[in-house]
Amino acid sequence: MALVLNEDEVMLRDTAEGFFKDKAPVKELRKLRDERSEDGFDRGLWAEMAEMGFAGIVIDEDHGGVDMGFVAAGLVAEQMGRNLAATPFLSTAILAATAIREGGSAEQKAEWLTKIAGGETIMALALDEGAKHNPAGTATTAEKSGNGFKLNGSKAMVIDGHVADALIVAARTSGEEGDVEGISLFLIDPKTKGVSTERTIMVDAHNSARIELDDVEIDGDALLGDLDKGMETLNKVLSAGRGIVAAELLGAGSQAFADTVDYIKERKQFGKIIGEFQALQHRASHLYSELENARSAVLVALSALDGGDEKAAMYCAMAKAKLGSVAKLASQEGVQMHGGVGMTDEYDIGLFMKRIRVLQELLGDAHYHLNQFAKAHSF
Amino acid sequence: MSDLKEFQMEVRAWLEENCPPEMRQPITGDKDLCWGGRNWEFQSPAQKQWLEACVSKGYTVPTWPKEYGGAGFTRKEEIILLKEMKRIGARSPLSSFGIWMLGPALLKFGTEEQKMEHLPPVARGEIRWCQGYSEPGAGSDLASLQTKCEDKGDHFIVNGQKVWTSYADKADWIFCLVRTDNSGKKHHGISFVLFDMETPGVEARPIKLISGRSPFCETFFEDVRVEKHNLVGTRDKGWDVAKYLLTHEREMIGGQAQGVTRPLSEVAAASLGLEDGKLADPMLRAKVAEAEIDEWAFNMTVARKLAEAKAGASLGADSSMLKYYGTEMNKRKYELMMDAAGHEGLEWESDRSEDGKLARSWLRTKGNSIEGGTSEVQLNIISKHILQLPGA
Structure with a gap:
């Protein structure tokens, strides 16, 4: 199992990082929200994502995709999480594409996968x-x-x-x-x-x-x-979805943490930078440790999916459970350490808390997956 | 066949022939470990035979150069050897602070004479070492250590006291941090010296712990003569050696948390029973599931960090993260083990409990987050070196 990204993956990560920072920073989400966008996402951005190959990232080349696999898809999702980007990546490029890839007839694949990869359709x-x-x-x-x-x-x-x-x-x-x-x-x-x-x-x-x-x-x-026999297909779709949502949680949790660490390095109270206080330092360091473990969980789960590992579904569920808890902690600590401004709409930390709450719930929360994990291990 | 494949076949054949069947049984406790040393009594002829066989091939320290008693293996070759040993369930032939801690320090900081004098006996399991670091007034704040080392011209004289010295009562030699200069900052003026535990003036007294066992000692030095050629590294710069070694120690303690024991859920199911296929205590069930997922994620992090280190990135302060998380997780796991075991986990002296094996292990884990730098110290290190928070 690859625990270190290969050269192609590092390149993709850097590309995705630059892409979302440039094209879909948090202020774009604010714009969609404040202008009450009818679509709820930017069709121009989605077209560009398709051009970058992101829409067809788990679709084979015969159907117009780039077939880079789930580790790669996770790197894209992580950057979306860091920027709170609103796109149909999960609904269309992951859930629908996997459903059709795994369950579709030759005709269905020919019709839908090509459209998904080309950014020409949205599916839910x-x-x-x-x-x-x-x-x-x-x-x-x-x-x-x-x-x-x-x-x-x-x-x-x-x-x-x-x-x-x-x-x-x-x-x-x-x-x-x-x-x-x-x-x-x-x-x-x-x-x-x-x-x-x-x-x-x-x-x-x-x-x-x-x-x-x-x-x-x-x-x-x-x-x-x-x-x-829909559940057989559905299980593959849900594993993929859980792994990718976990990756997005990793991005959102990591960025919430980074913003928080930046903030406590600037904010002064009692004549001191609040990051000097050990009460905050230790909590931040604990969170750092948890985020490192969360990153490992996501990487292992997604590379198991790519490798066709028989435990892949279990790992994706475990990663979803782990990320649900860790990203939640990152958002809660984030708002608390921001203090009063953490409660304002002006600061991004609250938006991270809201997004993380939704992703936590999506495709099964930590409690759901803990229960499934226990059942699968006969206890 | 590639060279490595051929190498693997050779190693496999050698192990088949030389590893006694008794040494392929899982380790059941500390008593099955072979520590070596002048006074070592082998648990069985097989244990002796296995050590000697490994020593003859340099397999106790596979990556050390041959002239120091190693096999001169590359990292890849070592991995193959360990994999092949694991394949047949072979026990480690030798447990040794000399291998884990002194060896790496001497290989990095020692002179050629020091390496030649000390490494081969370590590799052969002839000399057992202990580590003299902590003092009554220098635990977490290790650099404030005060054991005095005076220059007497052709030799040093050491006076002072160490504490938490692991197995000092059983060790033959000690590697020890002492103060050679008290005039400057506390990190300056520390030196790293070696001496024989049989030197007059050395006394080790075992400390009885809450687990009832005594793996640690208080160690006293009164006018102990130390030869000058037993100073490792530069005088007054011993902190560099100490820091290097602490990194090794942290990885070792953090790594120990990894599962040699049965999964927690199995222990809990055996003890509490199942109702409708679920652990009879639903509150504990959720905690057990969470603990097992956390353990999995942590083990994957250990593997990932090692893979990154192999790919050239330095582990650096992440060793503190692994130490902190691994030890805290281990404590949590043993608390849950005790919850699951209930009344039976409380038995201290009975055959059923193997003389309180679980209770003693549970108590032992409480030291994990104290020894080798407390959790709080590790969090300080993460704050300072990774998060770069001010004033950390």
């Missing part, structure tokens, strides 16, 4: 329904209807749902709520009759939506992967 995964992430708890139904299916149900936390050109919907074709078997995935045009979308701007000013499916009739060829 409609999986979660309740307040918490719970894939097996999928209750949305897809009944056989003529040559196709009829879908009914409600989806929540659909990232980029309101701007998606296509939805990947998880619905139950057999079994009961709670069963791992019996879930199928469908590719659905959101303009189909019976689909209604409500944009839900989240605390972090990033995109999300609720989607209602009311007797939505679709053709049989909308099925993505095998009937009732």
Whole structure:
């Protein structure tokens, strides 16, 4: 397992670092938020990301991608996290691309992967329904209807749902709520009759939506992967997503920490720079240690995905759990050490706290993954 | 076949032939370690045979040059040897502060005569060393040490006291920090000297710990004569040697936290039982899962930092991060072990508990974050050297 980045990866990291710092610094997110952008992201930026190869980073070359793998995708996500960049990278380039790559027919791949890699389409995964992430708890139904299916149900936390050109919907074709078997995935045009979308701007000013499916009739060829076996594809999609969200958390947590250390080196109270106080020094040093471990967890998880390691799914879940806790600590300590200004909208630290809170929850929070980890290890 | 592949086959064949079956059994405790030295009593003929076999090939110190008792291996060759030993479950032939600590210091700072005199007996397990660093008034603030070393022309005379000297009562020689000059800043005027523990005026008294064991001593020096050729490095500049060695020590202690024991979750499941496939105590279950994930992430960090160091980056102050985190994590793990073990973990004298093995280990871990620089000192080092916070 590679624990040190290779030359190509170092180059990509440096490129991505410069790219997001230049094109999508935190002030761009503020602009999207304050101008109440309808899309919630900058289409020009996404086109440039596609040109850089980022949109097709896990798509093979035959379908127009650059096929650099998940470690590379994580380096991009980390820089997005550092700048709080709002882009459809996770929804489209990771979740949708992995779903189609893993579950799609030759025709579906030819149609969608090329578009994703070219930055020509936005896609969204409609999986979660309740307040918490719970894939097996999928209750949305897809009944056989003529040559196709009829879908009914409600989806929540659909990232980029309101701007998606296509939805990947998880619905139950057999079994009961709670069963791992019996879930199928469908590719659905959101303009189909019976689909209604409500944009839900989240605390972090990033995109999300609720989607209602009311007797939505679709053709049989909308099925993505095998009937009732959606969870097999979904597990790969979720592992990839968790690994990449962990990488974005690493970026957001690391930047929140860097901003905080900079701040305590400047702020004076009691005639001293507050960074001189041991009470802050020790907490900052502890956080440094945790962030180093968090970085290792992300790197190991993503390189396991690239290597096809049988433990990759477990490592991604562990990394998501670890990063959920560590990035949360970084944001909490960040606001506290900033003192009063940490509570103001003017300083970025609060934006980091909000973004980290959302990423923590996404695709399973630390509690969810601790529970899964324990189950998988028979305790 | 590549040269390394051929090398691997040779090593494998040699180990097959020379490692006795008893020495391929997992280590069950301190009693299975071989420390060597003048007064060493081998636990078994196999232990003696294994040490002698390794000594004959230089395998106790594979990367040391052959003239000092090593095998002259490259890093890659050493990794192959260790991998092959691990493959058959071979025990380390020799545990030694001489190998882990004095050796690296002499290889870097020693004269050719000092290396020739001291390294081969270390490699052969003939001389057991101890480390004289801490003093009653110089623990975390090590540089304020006061053990006096006076120049008497052709020799030195040492007076003072050390404390927390590991196995001083069993060691043959000591490498010791002493004060040769008291006039300047505290980091100046420290020297690094070596002397025989049988020299008149040396006395080691074991300290009984909360675990009931006595791995450490108080060590007293009264007019101890030290020959001048046993000064290592430059006089008054011993702090450089000490710092170099402390880095090694930190890595060693931080690294010890890595799992030789069964996973915590297994211990907890065996003790508490499962309900519906879940650990019977749901609160403890969450803590155990969290501790195991933290341990995994930390172990990956140790591996990553070593890989980065091999690729040319210096470990530097990150050794403090590893020491801090590894030891704190180990303490947390043993607290959870005690929680899981419940009443049984409290037994101190019984066959069932192997005479309080868990309780004594739990108590022992409390020292991890104190010895080799406390956690607080490590956090100070991170603050100063990595985060570059003012006044740290």
